[in-house]
Amino acid sequence: MWTWFHKFASPPHAYRLLGNLAPWFGWPALALILLAAWWGLVKAPADYQQGDAFRILYVHAPSAWMSMFIYVAMAVAAGVGLIWRIKLAHAAAAASAPIGASFTFLALATGSIWGKPMWGTWWVWDARLTSELILLFLYLGYMALRSSFDDPQRADRASAVLAIVGVINVPIIHYSVEWWTTLHQPASVTKLDKPSIAIEMLIPLFIMIVGFQLYYGWAVSRRLRGEILRRERNATWLKEGI
């Protein structure tokens, strides 16, 4: 099992595997995102309270989901890298950060655009919005910390600790709408009993989430390949040509 694992985590193998995998993420991602956008904008019925403004849900909620999902993935990768000293895991965490940061920005921006007509304000300092903003700062802090080291190994270790400590913010974001009084509406999809959203409104939401996940798979594969090449610049397998 361990020989298999080491082969899998070996840079030349991972580099080739990611190159083969990327198109299998990229094309379905494109198809699903376009399908979900059409479904959400055209086919889904308007909300009886929010009218057509509710259609922002289909870009807002999947972005918010990805912002948290990628953070947890990044923290797990950083933890694996820290405990088992696997450089590839650190590289995966580093490759995830800019993608996660962009989804966090998107969740905040689309939420703000949705908040204006519905709440009458672009921004409030309530628990959900503030904790999501802290998530953006965690991503930016992680990237800034990495770039402040010349030695990649020290950058890996220091940034991994930040990523792991910051993961405490993810459950805070999720439960913020229950723990504190906030303007943000409570969860309507990720509830233990039945989701309180009509099924014809839910389907495009799930398609968009799957599309965004695949998109992340594509983008992280590409970035990780770049990251592997940068870290392996003196390796013999690279001198033989890529």
Added chain:
Amino acid sequence: MDLQEFLRMGGYAGYVWTAYGLTAVVLLMNWLGARRCEADEQASARRRSSAD
């Protein structure tokens, strides 16, 4: 379906189209960024192996 009616988004056109447009821009920038990250490192790896 009426195209004009669709573009009007029940009076929320500015909000809905800005949100979707911004999403498209961010996804596109990410796409280009990931591509460039990979392509730049490939180019410099090729330069190094041809310099040897």
